[in-house]
Amino acid sequence: MKKSDILLALVLGGLSLGAAAQAPAYPAKPIRLLVGFAPGGAADYVARAMSDSMGKAIGQPIVIENRAGAGSSIAAEVAAKAAPDGYTVLIASPSSISVNPALNSKLGYSARDLMPITKVSSSPLVIAANPASGISSVQDLIAQAKKSPGTLNYATSGNGSAPHLGAALFLQLTGVEMTHIPFRGGGPAVQSVVAGDTQLTFGTPPSVLPMMQAGRLRGLAVSTRERSGLVPGVPGMAEAGLPAYSIEFWYGLFVPVGTPPAIVKKIFDAATTAMQQPSVKAALAREGTEVAMSPSPEQFSAFLNEDAKFWVKLVKDAGVKLD
Numbered sequence: 001m002k003k004s005d006i007l008l009a010l011v012l013g014g015l016s017l018g019a020a021a022q023a024p025a026y027p028a029k030p031i032r033l034l035v036g037f038a039p040g041g042a043a044d045y046v047a048r049a050m051s052d053s054m055g056k057a058i059g060q061p062i063v064i065e066n067r068a069g070a071g072s073s074i075a076a077e078v079a080a081k082a083a084p085d086g087y088t089v090l091i092a093s094p095s096s097i098s099v100n101p102a103l104n105s106k107l108g109y110s111a112r113d114l115m116p117i118t119k120v121s122s123s124p125l126v127i128a129a130n131p132a133s134g135i136s137s138v139q140d141l142i143a144q145a146k147k148s149p150g151t152l153n154y155a156t157s158g159n160g161s162a163p164h165l166g167a168a169l170f171l172q173l174t175g176v177e178m179t180h181i182p183f184r185g186g187g188p189a190v191q192s193v194v195a196g197d198t199q200l201t202f203g204t205p206p207s208v209l210p211m212m213q214a215g216r217l218r219g220l221a222v223s224t225r226e227r228s229g230l231v232p233g234v235p236g237m238a239e240a241g242l243p244a245y246s247i248e249f250w251y252g253l254f255v256p257v258g259t260p261p262a263i264v265k266k267i268f269d270a271a272t273t274a275m276q277q278p279s280v281k282a283a284l285a286r287e288g289t290e291v292a293m294s295p296s297p298e299q300f301s302a303f304l305n306e307d308a309k310f311w312v313k314l315v316k317d318a319g320v321k322l323d
Contacts, residue, residue, distance in 0.1 A: 027060040036072025040187020042204030049283040058270035068184040071160035072096045080109035084258035098311040116300040117253040122292035125166045125223035128208045129200040138240035145176035152178045153198040155189035162249040167202040168318035205288020223247040230288040
């Protein structure tokens with residue numbers, strides 16, 4: 001090899017090493033955490049409960065960005081189309097991952113566009129009514145709905161959301177008719193019930209518990225078969241007279257497909273560290289939610305494959321359609 005060729009190779013090699021040395025280690029800037037619902041709902045609460053601790057664990061601030069609308073599909077599409085560099089993370093429920101794709105074949109994203117990181121939380125739904133409605137139990141609700149079909153309005157965090165699907169299963173099992181009023185998040189849905197614009201909600205504990213504790217909502221039942229320690233004093237569905245009814249829902253973290261494995265691991269490890277903090281566990285417990293971490297991204301992915309079967313079957317059996 002000529003001396004000039006050797007010199008050129010050394011120069012090019014030096015440039016490559018210099019570029020590699022200058023490449024900032026992940027994460028080098030704040031990370032945005034997309035929430036598909038308005039502030040005040042369960043997704044927003046879980047995201048904010050964990051964001052500070054997760055930011056400290058990963059070494060950069062976690063910035064919450066609410067992209068409400070279309071049953072959380074807007075946030076999911078933004079996440080799916082973001083650069084796979086670890087700076088966009090989505091907190092999502094079965095709505096984004098299983099239900100919306102089953103309801104709408106024309107979505108701007110597919111669940112295959114999102115890489116699972118870990119489940120972070122789990123909780124039941126809560127059926128709650130405005131005390132002025134005169135509904136004090138599930139059996140009262142069924143009786144009133146049968147007496148005046150379609151006149152009771154129930155609010156949820158959006159069409160295709162887990163609360164909407166919970167309500168759809170209720171209607172299917174009881175044979176009653178009620179009118180669905182979808183909102184852009186659990187917070188606005190609950191406010192409509194408190195204001196008397198709607199009579200009841202199928203909501204998440206973080207959305208309804210503060211109003212229940214203040215006496216502005218009456219809890220009728222949790223969506224699990226037995227009582228839940230997360231929502232004390234409220235009967236389970238078996239006790240409420242509907243033993244065939246049982247639903248739990250979760251939130252998990254996702255990133256765009258193509259995100260490097262090393263970055264996925266850093267996000268997983270930071271989330272795991274955050275959710276182990278006593279302050280985070282206590283904050284979630286106060287709102288009727290418990291920490292539910294996946295052992296690994298691979299196991300979360302396997303869980304999703306099975307979980308999707310339940311939600312897709314429910315969509316089909318209950319005849320849920322887009323409004």
